Amino acid sequence: MDDLFPPFAPDANDRPRRFRPVPFRMIAPNMITLLALCLGLTAIRLAFEGRYEPAVIAIIVAAGLDGIDGRVARLLKGTSRFGAELDSLADFVNFGCAPALILYSFTLHNLKSVGWIVALVFAIAMCLRLARFNAMLDDPNRPEWxxxxxxxxxxxxxxxxxxxxxxLHFLGLPFDHWGTPVILAYVLVIALLVVSTVPTFSGKTWGKRVPRDLVVPIFLVVVVGFGLVISFPFEAITVVSLSYLAAIPFGAVQYRKRLKQEAANDATDETAERPAAPGV
Incomplete structure (x- = not known):
């Protein structure tokens, strides 16, 4: 029986594992992401209650927080894989599911199944776009520019x-029986732009260094912009949306120019490195 149940001494090193406390700089960006997620979910509730204006404002504020959390993480050196995954999941809810459900509740439901299909296409396009973005982050051969x-x-x-x-509806533009098909086509175009390979300006590398002579003008522009957004919120966001759509072709042209320049530089470097043919 002693062979079946041999005596053993407890391991002196077998102590309860103590988890290290997490620095607040690692938590702060994730808290901002969770606040944005709460706004996106609240926007869905407001849309089903027919309160479209606060629902849209919630999505706009969530977009602002989405632009802040990554910069806060980099500033505090609190980036993590967990934060990146949480940000992607929150973006899918805030910018895929919430807008699709808001638009369906607003007018796409008038087209029944066709409207719901377009809402699905919009949400799935956001999901695919975010998945592609995460996959491209791991590409080590991507040029810095x-x-x-x-x-x-x-x-x-x-x-x-x-x-x-x-x-436009909040500004008084009426949408009669012709409005819903036009909105459906517009939403479908936006969904296709989201999953397309059309290059658009990111702005992530802007603002790292600001010339001294531009500091005061930037302050004034920020104050004026804030005043316009507070006083005329939907007018301002309409102008910004139309301006962004108009700037897409210019971004694509600029991208192609830089791509051709990179190809020309690579060809020049390859020619310079090629050994000269021996003389006859």
């Missing part, structure tokens, strides 16, 4: 421009 551009329309921009019909 390409960080100035997104591949396709980014999720926050797609959500904000996709809700342009709502802004």
């Amino acid at each position: 390409k960080k100035d551009y997104f591949v396709g329309m980014p999720a926050p921009a797609g959500a904000l421009t996709g809700m342009l019909p709502l802004y």
Whole structure:
């Protein structure tokens, strides 16, 4: 029996594992992301209650927080894989599901199954765009200058421009029986831009260094812009949405120019490195 149950001494090193406390700088960006997620979910509730104006404002504020959380993480050196995954999931809800359900509740439901299919296409396009974005982050061969551009329309921009019909409705533009098919076609175009490979300006590398002579003008522009957004919110967001859509072709042209320049530089370097042929 002793062979079956041999005595053993407890391991002196077997102590309860103590988890290290997490620095607040790692938590702060994720808290901002969760606040944005709460706004996106609240926007869905407001839309089903027929309160479209606060629902749209919630999505706009969520987009603002989405632009802040990554910069806060980099500033505090609190980036993590967990934060990146949480940000992607929150973006899918805030800029894919919420706008699609808001637009369906607003007018697409009048087209029944066709309207619901377009809402599904919009939400799934956001999901595919975010998955592609995460996959491209792991590409070690991507040139540094390409960080100035997104591949396709980014999720926050797609959500904000996709809700342009709502802004126009708030400004008094009537949507009669012809309005719903036009809105359906517009939402479908935005969804295609989101999953397309059309390059758009990212702006992620802007603002790292500001010339001294531009500091005061930037302050004034920010104050004026804030005043316009507070006083005329839907007018301002309408102008911003239309301006962004108009700037897409210019971004694509600029991207192609830089791509051709890179190809020319690579060809020049390859020619310079090629050994000269021996003389006859």
